[in-house]
Amino acid sequence: MLLNIMTDILKEEIEERGYLNVEVDKSVDFVKEINALKKEKNAVILAHYYQEPDIQDIADYVGDSLGLSQIAAETDADIIVFAGVQFMAETAKILNPTKKVILPDLKAGCSLAESCPPQEFKAFTDAHPDHIVVTYVNCSAEVKALTDIVCTSSNAVSIINAIPKDKPIIFAPDKNLGKYLIKETGRDMLLWDGACIVHEAFSIDKLLTLSAEYPNAKIIAHPESEAHILQTATYVGSTAGMINFVKTDDHDEFIIATEAGILHQMMKEVPNKKLYAAPAQEDNTCACSECHFMKMNTMQKLCICMKHELPEIHVDSEIQKRALLPIERMLDVSSGKVSVLNL
Ligand code: 13P
Numbered sequence: 001m002l003l004n005i006m007t008d009i010l011k012e013e014i015e016e017r018g019y020l021n022v023e024v025d026k027s028v029d030f031v032k033e034i035n036a037l038k039k040e041k042n043a044v045i046l047a048h049y050y051q052e053p054d055i056q057d058i059a060d061y062v063g064d065s066l067g068l069s070q071i072a073a074e075t076d077a078d079i080i081v082f083a084g085v086q087f088m089a090e091t092a093k094i095l096n097p098t099k100k101v102i103l104p105d106l107k108a109g110c111s112l113a114e115s116c117p118p119q120e121f122k123a124f125t126d127a128h129p130d131h132i133v134v135t136y137v138n139c140s141a142e143v144k145a146l147t148d149i150v151c152t153s154s155n156a157v158s159i160i161n162a163i164p165k166d167k168p169i170i171f172a173p174d175k176n177l178g179k180y181l182i183k184e185t186g187r188d189m190l191l192w193d194g195a196c197i198v199h200e201a202f203s204i205d206k207l208l209t210l211s212a213e214y215p216n217a218k219i220i221a222h223p224e225s226e227a228h229i230l231q232t233a234t235y236v237g238s239t240a241g242m243i244n245f246v247k248t249d250d251h252d253e254f255i256i257a258t259e260a261g262i263l264h265q266m267m268k269e270v271p272n273k274k275l276y277a278a279p280a281q282e283d284n285t286c287a288c289s290e291c292h293f294m295k296m297n298t299m300q301k302l303c304i305c306m307k308h309e310l311p312e313i314h315v316d317s318e319i320q321k322r323a324l325l326p327i328e329r330m331l332d333v334s335s336g337k338v339s340v341l342n343l
């Protein structure tokens, strides 16, 4: 079995390619294989809303970054298969370090996480030692280890509001979410200059044209989008928040400004409502509202990864300990256990 012959060559191959390049017979039924592997290995598949539809459909849980980390923290499965991007799988490993956490493609990164190299971020925080450091979960384990409290898009406002008013704040790495939080909370913050390539690709001109074409459609947006997009939105929230909004709102037409993968779950939840994807700047053949990192995971890679339990996520134990505290603080504020942070 490949698992037992994990040689240096194999490790190098995974590092270089991001996944195991095993040839697969065309006749393999991935759905059947993956379901069998789930049982055989007591594995749980967690998928983000931006994953391709087949992966969402076979997952045990589909959710936003907060919901998936809550499940990862509590699962009693032996293996957590994270169908998402690297920072999400790392967060699962930090929260539940005794579990084996695997990711179908190790190269599934994130432009926000890449925009914040730990060394540069350390120099930035060292230059402002009196500031409370808040980081969006879309960052590396090393950056989380330099953080006082982590947040996700669904709890960012309550996290900022839980920080005593006299404390200055650094917010990283997403400047768009940071600007939104300054507006929502009235707090002044030093922002790191990072952004999500997918959410920055929306075209305001095309969005307004689409909105004029469907005047009854409410615009809803993810807070990683730029301020001019957010200004047009009736609702701004996380992926789970956006799904909940279209489910509970009495309107039946919506324009959705986030990664297009979310439309799969939304259409399942509200099959009778009309949903339009917000257009990206490029022409209509461009898949700019798709995150190419998220889409690196495929059913084939998922199946091979479960079979051979590779690639596996490893987090240095010192980093894991330091990164755990700010994530646990976030979970405490999110669950209502803590309302004022004593930092
Ligand atoms: P949420 O899942 O927290 O809404 O954010 C998603 C995200 O940025 C994934 O890229």
Ligand code: SF4
Binding pocket: 085, 109, 110, 111, 112, 113, 138, 196, 197, 198, 199, 224, 259, 291, 292, 293, 294
């Ligand atoms: Fe990162 Fe943006 Fe992709 Fe989310 S959609 S994983 S923030 S690049």
